[in-house]
Structure formats: structure tokens, C-alpha cells
Amino acid sequence: xxxxxxxxxxxxxxxxxxxxxxxxxxxxxxxxxxxxxxxxxxxxxxxxxxxxxxxxxxxxxxxxxxxxxxxxxxxxxx
Amino acid sequence: xxxxxxxxxxxxxxxxxxxxxxxxxxxxxxxxxxxxxxxxxxxxxxxxxxxxxxxxxxxxxxxxxxxxxxxxxxxxxxxxxxxxxxxxxxxxxxxxxxxxxxxxxxxxxxxxxxxxxxxxxxxxxxxxxxxxxxxxxxxxxxxxxxxxxxxxxxxxxxxxxxxxxxxxxxxxxxxxxxxxxxxxxxxxxxxxxxxx
Numbered sequence: 001x002x003x004x005x006x007x008x009x010x011x012x013x014x015x016x017x018x019x020x021x022x023x024x025x026x027x028x029x030x031x032x033x034x035x036x037x038x039x040x041x042x043x044x045x046x047x048x049x050x051x052x053x054x055x056x057x058x059x060x061x062x063x064x065x066x067x068x069x070x071x072x073x074x075x076x077x078x
Numbered sequence: 079x080x081x082x083x084x085x086x087x088x089x090x091x092x093x094x095x096x097x098x099x100x101x102x103x104x105x106x107x108x109x110x111x112x113x114x115x116x117x118x119x120x121x122x123x124x125x126x127x128x129x130x131x132x133x134x135x136x137x138x139x140x141x142x143x144x145x146x147x148x149x150x151x152x153x154x155x156x157x158x159x160x161x162x163x164x165x166x167x168x169x170x171x172x173x174x175x176x177x178x179x180x181x182x183x184x185x186x187x188x189x190x191x192x193x194x195x196x197x198x199x200x201x202x203x204x205x206x207x208x209x210x211x212x213x214x215x216x217x218x219x220x221x222x223x224x225x226x227x228x229x230x231x232x233x234x235x236x237x238x239x240x241x242x243x244x245x246x247x248x249x250x251x252x253x254x255x256x257x258x259x260x261x262x263x264x265x266x267x268x269x270x271x272x273x274x
Binding site: 003004005006008009012013014015017018035036037039040043044046047048050051052053054055057058060061064065067068069071072073075076 | 117186232237
């Protein structure tokens with residue numbers, strides 16, 4: 001029987017993905033029964049989406065690519 | 079798959095000849111992503127642009143070493159991260175002790191059960207302030223943990239690719255991810271408590 005601590009560590013270390021089948025099954029079974037660990041798992045997923053969203057909205061100058069291309073071409077000619 | 083490999087080989091051959099339109103196309107395809115990654119690593123807009131430029135310069139200089147074992151984006155990301163470390167003068171060595179490990183342990187009792195339920199962060203994640211909070215909390219994550227976290231969570235790279243780029247073992251990868259995630263979670267919990 002896996003403890004909450006073990007499940008949380010397996011989730012945040014991602015060891016759960018490559019773990020043997022019985023461990024993956026035990027983690028899933030634990031999450032289905034334990035509201036505390038399923039909340040922890042949900043928060044890890046929410047952090048992932050919030051970080052992704054935050055960087056997808058990051059603006060970059062529209063001229064970025066052409067400026068870099070010009071500089072690199074200038075460099076390679078010299 | 080074989081077609082993609084042939085296409086990559088063709089692009090590399092054209093770049094070796096310094097074909098301007100191929101170079102422009104490669105820059106067009108990858109510069110923005112690399113720029114966003116540099117910003118996520120904590121560089122300002124000018125530094126980030128310089129870093130991307132350096133990355134393409136090194137990419138062109140090292141084309142002969144590119145044997146098609148990795149894809150162009152992974153190769154570019156590897157260069158970007160090495161350059162980023164040089165700029166930050168980061169001495170990447172394993173941190174045996176990190177205070178976040180003790181914070182994680184303190185969440186559980188001797189039997190390994192939660193001392194108390196994890197704080198409810200639903201309202202915080204639904205709020206408009208979350209974006210700013212995420213960025214503040216990310217700044218508190220040490221550089222190497224941030225690198226690993228971003229490559230996995232934002233770029234969605236596989237563990238194997240990340241370990242190759244950053245020269246890490248799978249175990250070390252797990253430790254860094256664990257610390258980054260828990261540090262971010264604890265930081266958001268603290269902000270959530272302050273907000274209420």
C-alpha cells in the first residue's frame with residue numbers, strides 16, 4: 001500500500017510514468033480513493049497549464065526573425 | 079520518418095553552403111520559440127534576442143557535428159541552454175541539500191499521510207493575478223530546476239531528450255522536477271494565503 005507521501009513524490013518526480021505496471025496501478029487506485037493526493041495531482045497539472053499559458057502570451061517583436069536573419073547573414077559574410 | 083530525415087539532411091546541406099533563404103526559413107521556424115524560452119529563463123528582451131542570435135551562430139558553426147541523431151529543434155535548444163548557462167555563469171552541480179525537500183517532508187506525518195489537506199488553490203488559479211504570481215514564483219526557482227521544469231512543462235520534451243540536452247541522469251531529472259514543482263506549489267500556497 002503506497003503512502004500519500006510516496007504517491008506525491010512519484011507524481012512530482014514523474015517516476016510514476018516509467019514505474020512498473022503494479023506501481024502505476026497502485027498510484028491510480030490511491031488517487032481514486034484519496035482526495036488529498038488527487039488535489040495535489042490536480043495542482044501540479046494546474047501549475048503546468050498556468051505556466052504554459054503565461055509563456056504562450058509572451059509577446060515578441062514582429063521584426064524579431066528578420067532582424068536576427070540580417071545579423072546572422074552579416075556575420076557569416078564577414 | 080525517413081522522409082523527415084531526408085528533408086533534415088537536405089536543409090543541413092543547404093545551410094553548409096550558407097544558402098540565405100534556407101537560413102531565413104530556419105530562423106523563421108525556430109527563433110520565436112527560442113526567444114520565448116530565453117525570456118522564460120529570466121533574460122530580458124535584449125539579452126534574449128542576443129541569446130537567440132548566438133544560438134543560430136553556434137548552430138551554423140557546429141553543423142558538421144550535427145549528424146541527424148537529434149532533430150533541429152532539439153539541437154537548437156541544447157545550444158540555447160548551454161549559451162544561457164555561460165551568460166548566467168551558472169556552475170551546474172548537484173545540490174545535495176535543498177530546503178524545499180524539508181518543506182515537502184513536513185507536509186506528511188510519520189506514516190506518510192498528509193498532516194492536513196493540501197490548501198485549496200482553485201480560486202487562485204481562476205484569478206487574473208495567477209499569471210503575475212506564476213512569474214514571481216518561477217523567479218524563485220533555482221536556474222537548473224527552472225531549466226528542467228520549462229523543458230518538460232512548457233516545451234513538452236521527453237525525459238530522455240531533456241537528460242541529453244542538460245547532461246543529466248534520469249534520477250537527477252526526477253529530483254530537479256520534484257523540487258521545482260514543489261517550490262512553485264509552496265510559493266503559490268503562500269500567495270494564496272496572503273490573498274485571502
